Amino acid sequence: MSKNNKNNPYQNAMSQLTKTAKILKLDKAVLVKLQHPQRILKAKLTVKMDNGQTKKFDAYRVQYNNARGPFKGGIRYHKQVSMDEVKALSFWMTIKTAVVNIPMGGGKGGIIIDPHTLSQTELERLSRAYMKAFYKYLGPSQDVPAPDVYTTSQIMDWMADEYAKLTGKKQPGVITGKSIAAGGSLGRDTATADGGFYVLKAIANKLKLKPKQTRIIIQGFGNAGANFAQLAYKAGFKIVGLSDSKNAIYDPAGKGFNYNLVKSIKAKGDAVTVCKINDLKCQKLYHTTNEKLLEKDCDVLVLAALENQVTEKNAKRIKAKVIIELANGPVTPLADKILAEKNLVVAPDVLANAGGVTVSYFEWLQNIKKQKWSKAKVKSKLKPIMDKAFIQVWQTAKKYKTDLRTAAFILAVERLAKAMKK
Ligand code: NAD
Numbered sequence: 330m331s332k333n334n335k336n337n338p339y340q341n342a343m344s345q346l347t348k349t350a351k352i353l354k355l356d357k358a359v360l361v362k363l364q365h366p367q368r369i370l371k372a373k374l375t376v377k378m379d380n381g382q383t384k385k386f387d388a389y390r391v392q393y394n395n396a397r398g399p400f401k402g403g404i405r406y407h408k409q410v411s412m413d414e415v416k417a418l419s420f421w422m423t424i425k426t427a428v429v430n431i432p433m434g435g436g437k438g439g440i441i442i443d444p445h446t447l448s449q450t451e452l453e454r455l456s457r458a459y460m461k462a463f464y465k466y467l468g469p470s471q472d473v474p475a476p477d478v479y480t481t482s483q484i485m486d487w488m489a490d491e492y493a494k495l496t497g498k499k500q501p502g503v504i505t506g507k508s509i510a511a512g513g514s515l516g517r518d519t520a521t522a523d524g525g526f527y528v529l530k531a532i533a534n535k536l537k538l539k540p541k542q543t544r545i546i547i548q549g550f551g552n553a554g555a556n557f558a559q560l561a562y563k564a565g566f567k568i569v570g571l572s573d574s575k576n577a578i579y580d581p582a583g584k585g586f587n588y589n590l591v592k593s594i595k596a597k598g599d600a601v602t603v604c605k606i607n608d609l610k611c612q613k614l615y616h617t618t619n620e621k622l623l624e625k626d627c628d629v630l631v632l633a634a635l636e637n638q639v640t641e642k643n644a645k646r647i648k649a650k651v652i653i654e655l656a657n658g659p660v661t662p663l664a665d666k667i668l669a670e671k672n673l674v675v676a677p678d679v680l681a682n683a684g685g686v687t688v689s690y691f692e693w694l695q696n697i698k699k700q701k702w703s704k705a706k707v708k709s710k711l712k713p714i715m716d717k718a719f720i721q722v723w724q725t726a727k728k729y730k731t732d733l734r735t736a737a738f739i740l741a742v743e744r745l746a747k748a749m750k751k
Contacts, residue, residue, distance in 0.1 A: 336637045338417035339529065344662050346420070349738040352729060357467050358390050358614075359746045363423075365409065366416055368392040372462035374440070376455045386455060390438040390463045392472055393419035396748040399470055400436030401426055401686060403477030403506075404459065406484075414636075420475075421657055422686065426654055426678040427741035429692045429718045436472050438463075444479050460491040467492065469502035469697060474628065475508040475689050486511040489535040502696035505689040514692035516707035517685075523708065524684015525655045527715040528676045529561065529629065529693035532651055536674065538634045544583050544627040546570030546649070548619065549634030553682065557631060564631075571624050574634070577622040597607030632659035639664045654678040677734035679741065680722055687714055 343364060350360045370390040372718055375376045377383050389412055402422035405415075411645060415437050423435025432557050440459060444452060466472060469594040476485055485507045493499045500716035501512030509515065516523075533543060550573040558568055566587030623630060623643060631636050636658040639647060644660075644667035652668070652675045654660060660668070660675060668675055691707055694700075702710075726736035 330665075330712075332643065335681050336640065337413055338636055338658050339420075342417040342420045343736055346742070347735065348735060351457065351608040352731070352735065353739060353745065353746075355742065358751075359749055361396050362749060363420075363742070363745065365392070366391045366393045366419060367395065367465070367660060369412075369416075370463055371412075372459075374455060374458040374462060376451065376458055378451055386440055386442050386458075388438070388440045388459050388462060389415045390466065390472070391415045393435040393437070393464065394423040394745065395434035395472075396745055396751075398432035398434050399468075400472035401433040401475070401689065402437040403475045404434055404440070404480050404484075406440050406442050406444040407481045408441060408443040410441045415479045415745045418657060420681055423745065424738060424741040425683050425686055426690075427744045428679050428722065429683045429687050429714055430744065431687055431688070431714070433473070433690055435475070437477070438474055439477075452484070453487050456487045456492040461495065462490045464492055464495045467503055469500055473502065473693055474504050475686075480504055481506040482511075484511060485513075487540060500696075504691050505692040507692070512692070512693050512696050514563050514688055514695055514707060515702065515704040516570035516709060516711070517688045517692060518552065518592060519556045519560075519681050520688035520707075520711065521553045521655060521685035522560055523711060524687065524715045525553070525557055525585055525631070525653055525676075525681045526560040526564075527684070527712055527720055528681045529566075529631075529653055530564070530642075530649075531716065531723075532653075532674060532676060536651070538628060538651075540565035541567070543567065543629060544569045544585070545629045545631060546579070546622060546625060546627040547631040547633060548572050548577075548623060548638065549632070549656060550657075551633070553685075554631065554633030557587040557633060557653075557655060568618075570625055570720040572622050572634075574619075577613055577617045577619045579617045579622055579625050582627075583626075605723065628701075629653060632656050635659065637661055639668070641667060645671075649673065653681050655682045657682065665732065665734060675732065675734060677737050679737050680718055680733065683718065684711055684715060687711055 340678035372388045374386045374388050394621050419435050419437035426433040485504050489504050545568050546564050569580045622644040626648045626656045629651045631653045633655035638659040641659045641663035644664035657678045722737045724732050
């Protein structure tokens with residue numbers, strides 16, 4: 330790990346921990362434990378390609394901390410996966426499960442691969458190879474993976490099936506984010522957006538922002554961002570900016586996009602195509618770049634794409650009053666300082682996107698108890714958990730006169746320290 334890389338996610342995660350430890354005057358032994366993952370697993374996966382040749386892929390699983398329950402966290406397939414990224418994400422999972430107070434710990438996994446370059450059969454062999462490499466360390470009461478960027482319910486199903494073959498026992502609770510037919514939970518697809526939306530409503534309530542007068546920009550239009558856009562639109566918020574990896578659109582008039590447009594962007598997944606289809610409506614819309622979109626005038630900026638989007642370079646130019654982090658690590662610690670000086674409220678990832686892991690926990694519970702919950706039941710159980718976590722984080726911020734991220738870390742580290750001492 331380079332010493333001075335300001336955007337190294339693991340260094341960022343550790344600087345957040347150090348800041349929290351100082352405020353709490355944390356026991357040295359607890360701090361040292363929290364500065365290191367409990368176990369790091371690495372493998373070179375050998376996969377047979379469709380052309381008969383074999384290729385090797387680097388794969389990781391980091392089991393950060395299980396003081397509060399089994400390790401829990403997704404598996405990412407991306408060409409930029411690195412050990413430091415997986416370590417950071419597994420640490421944030423440890424904090425996140427503690428913030429929403431579910432009996433789970435933190436872990437994360439990844440493979441260095443651009444999955445779009447593989448056929449379905451190659452993807453299946455790669456996913457089964459990942460399970461073969463690590464299955465001895467996984468299990469419903471040990472470590473429970475889930476999907477993350479570019480991993481799907483189909484991939485989770487293959488992994489659950491491989492685990493059953495290797496252990497000789499069907500145990501759907503080994504992995505979450507499965508298809509409904511393979512034991513997945515209803516409501517998991519929208520859970521991250523649902524949780525983030527409860528946080529938006531709670532903040533709007535505290536800051537007295539009325540939906541009709543609140544302009545929202547959303548970066549990233551995948552599972553988290555697109556579902557959030559729909560919820561916000563239906564509740565009357567004005568969605569004035571949207572982007573995906575290739576395009577960004579912004580409505581400078583501040584009236585907000587119409588529902589059909591938002592819906593069709595979700596279906597097409599490409600903002601420019603949608604603008605062409607909706608030609609008349611889109612004449613009003615101005616195309617912009619992903620970078621500029623973040624700096625446009627709005628009240629709430631929702632970051633639902635990748636890490637390191639708001640840094641010390643652009644933080645000064647952010648005009649929003651509130652940032653909701655649906656992505657993991659989209660605001661760097663240096664940017665956090667600048668945003669705090671501007672009195673901007675940041676709803677941190679470890680709170681704002683925790684709806685996803687909470688419903689993953691519900692899926693695990695249903696599998697263990699051999700139950701099937703309705704979507705309504707899942708939603709009715711998620712809301713009080715998110716509302717309670719928000720209030721606790723808000724009150725902790727008031728008590729320590731600090732920002733919401735530091736408050737969330739304080740709350741989580743206190744819970745972790747208590748569990749670790751036991
Ligand atoms: P996804 O793969 O469904 O969608 C990602 C979206 O981001 C796509 O629309 C893509 O086009 C867009 N994107 C990529 N690079 C971009 C860029 N530079 N600018 C603008 N848009 C860009 O992924 P997702 O599941 O929605 O996850 C998004 C983020 O939320 C990730 O950081 C993920 O770790 C985090 N997250 C997701 C969940 C979940 O349940 N889906 C839970 C917790 C956290």
